[in-house]
Amino acid sequence: MAAGGGIDPIHQFHINPIVELKPFGVDLSFTNTSLWMVIVLAVVSAIMIYGSSQRSVVPGRLQSLAEMAYEFVASTMTGVMGKDGLKFFPFVFSLFMFVLASNLLGLLPGSFTVTSQIIVTAALALLVISIVVIYGVVKHGTHFFGLFVPSGVPGWLLPFMVLIEAVSFLSRPVSLSLRLFGNMLAGHIALKVFGGFVVVLLGSGAALNYAIAPLPLLLAVALTALEVLVAVLQAYVFAILTCVYLNDALHPGH
Amino acid sequence: MPVRSSGFVRQGWLLAVGSFATLVAGAAQAATPGLSGEKASFPPFDPAHFASNLFWLAITFAALYWLMSKVALPRLGSILEERADTIGRDLDQATEMQAKAEEMAQAYEKALGEARKNAQGIAQTARETGAKASEAQRHATEAELAAKLAQAEATIAKTKVKAMGNVRDLGSDVAVAIVTKLTGQAPSASEASAAIDQALTRG
Known part of the structure; x- marks a missing residue:
């Protein structure tokens, strides 16, 4: 379909350099991904910093939005980790807002979804896991590895349990990054495919095709609504799983 | 936070x-x-x-x-x-303000109660004073009336005595005249007077 005139569902994920930048032979070009990362940064900063600049006791709309985001993340974190988990608050908050803004801005027609790049979600997931491991080891030393030894397991079963726990721990960054990446990628491909159906049906010239052309359009509209839900939900899932993993580093005994 | x-x-x-x-x-x-x-x-x-x-x-x-x-x-x-x-x-x-308001309401309630009590006292005193005054006036009037009554009784008694004196004089004159006519001789004044007194006491 790529040759058929711009309805290639993969086309939206192509990375095109805007400013070529190759220091020491490494390609660090400012691409459309980079542009949308900067836009995400600008939008989140605008809401959070400009929104809170009035410092009013009775908040306006933008300040309410900023406060809602603040209190939502704070209450989610205290719910999962307790009060002492709030030392990670700026990190989890930035992560949540970055992923949320990327997902939602990616739904705008003609935009680029930063979180549809596996390298981005993988980097964020690795960042989370490295913080978990480093904090856990620094704070609790070898006690942190008690995470892999479930209590109340008979001795002969212990090696297997440790193996399973280790595998599940190592698969965390993989599942964390793939979940977000897969959701974003699949959603955008599905949207593009249904949109492409409309174009193909209208372009074919047959009367019957004109008649059924609105059906994929309706589906695309419904899918867009679903994608908004998915965008918010995946950002929330990413944040809450980060909290759960950080909780392991904070309280490895549980 | x-x-x-x-x-x-x-x-x-x-x-x-x-x-x-x-x-x-x-x-x-x-x-x-x-x-x-x-x-x-x-x-x-x-x-x-x-x-x-x-x-x-x-x-x-x-x-x-x-x-x-x-x-x-x-x-x-x-x-x-x-x-x-x-x-x-x-x-x-x-x-705080609610507490203050409650306090004020209590103070008002208390003042009201006191005022009511005072009013009752004042009314009681007024009633007593009024009763006493009217009692005194009544006593005074009664005394006055009693005095007037006594005076009137005295006047009556005096008039009666006087009238009785006149009646005796008249009686003795009549008795002397009757005796003189019957006997043809005038009794002495002392005899006549004794006889009249006897007759008067007999009734």
Whole structure:
């Protein structure tokens, strides 16, 4: 379909350099991904910093939005980790807002979804896991590895349990990054495919095709609504799983 | 609820930036011209862009983290804290004022009770004074009337005595005249007087 005139569902994920930048032979070009990362940064900063600049006791709309985001993340974190988990608050908050803004801005027609790049979600997931491991080891030393030894397991079963726990721990960054990446990628491909159906049906010239052309359009509209839900939900899932993993580093005994 | 990043998180950032740099370098190595030359590769999996993506992600995410942790979140935290303080203070004030109002109501209630008691006392005294005054007046009038009655009785008695004296004189004259006519001789005045007295006492 790529040759058929711009309805290639993969086309939206192509990375095109805007400013070529190759220091020491490494390609660090400012691409459309980079542009949308900067836009995400600008939008989140605008809401959070400009929104809170009035410092009013009775908040306006933008300040309410900023406060809602603040209190939502704070209450989610205290719910999962307790009060002492709030030392990670700026990190989890930035992560949540970055992923949320990327997902939602990616739904705008003609935009680029930063979180549809596996390298981005993988980097964020690795960042989370490295913080978990480093904090856990620094704070609790070898006690942190008690995470892999479930209590109340008979001795002969212990090696297997440790193996399973280790595998599940190592698969965390993989599942964390793939979940977000897969959701974003699949959603955008599905949207593009249904949109492409409309174009193909209208372009074919047959009367019957004109008649059924609105059906994929309706589906695309419904899918867009679903994608908004998915965008918010995946950002929330990413944040809450980060909290759960950080909780392991904070309280490895549980 | 002001949230400050701990020293660990700050150190962790340096580590994270370091590991990002390593990742970027690794990705750059993977993106040799031979690999990225394949046109058919699926763009999200194309290692040619990994280095650039990681580089800009590191920059934008670090900037976002810095802006959030240094500017936005402390500010929002202080706004929320201030609001909680304001609400708490207002509530305290309201409770205080309510207590004051209740106190005033009690004081008013008390004053009202006292005033009622006073009014009752005053009415009682007034009633007693009035009763006493009218009693005294009645006594005075009665005494006056009694005096007048006594005076009248005395006058009556005096008049009666006088009248009785006149009657005796008249009687004795008549008796003397009758005796003189019957006997033809006038009795002495002392005889006549004794006879009349005898007759008067007989009734």
